[in-house]
Amino acid sequence: EAGVAQSPRYKIIEKRQSVAFWCNPISGHATLYWYQQILGQGPKLLIQFQNNGVVDDSQLPKDRFSAERLKGVDSTLKIQPAKLEDSAVYLCASSLDSGSIGKEEFFGPGTRLTVL
């Protein structure tokens, strides 16, 4: 079974530039998540999609971050304009949401963003 795919793996940009990340979840997974992981910390949820609808984006800095999941499959996360503090690994995850059994989230390898 193919895992969660993300691209690019690495990205270096200057502050005030724009950047976009792409994620392809595991086939059949209805729920997709974007996390931000700053060095030395645990992942922080930015946004959660259920199919193509947003379930939770309370921690997404909406003045500069945006995300979409058209057709309920692939997703893109965009930062415009980037700030130095956006340097982090951006993780995409997906899950089946198996109800009361408890869900497991499958993570991609992440995109390491460096903002200079």
Add this chain to the structure above:
Amino acid sequence: LAKTTQPISMDSYEGQEVNITCSHNNIATNDYITWYQQFPSQGPRFIIQGYKTKVTNEVASLFIPADRKSSTLSLPRVSLSDTAVYYCLVGGHSGNTPLVFGKGTRLSVIA
């Protein structure tokens, strides 16, 4: 969402059993306890999940006392490849409740 507390770091020699305890005093009735493992430059990977008592799989065991206010991840006979960060998470895993990661426990296995 229930908050978790776990040691920042632990060291162990190869071949030893490692127990990482996590405190979650305000766990809710419908919350599950889940542990993830993360290697450098990789996303977290699910290890084990439980609700109460003991759960065992091919990788680890999870011990949960009756009051569920803590849990212990047990890794039998660790090897160098078990060096990673281990996250304890508590939350309702049905519907749309997201996972909340803390800082995790950095386990270093020494030869």
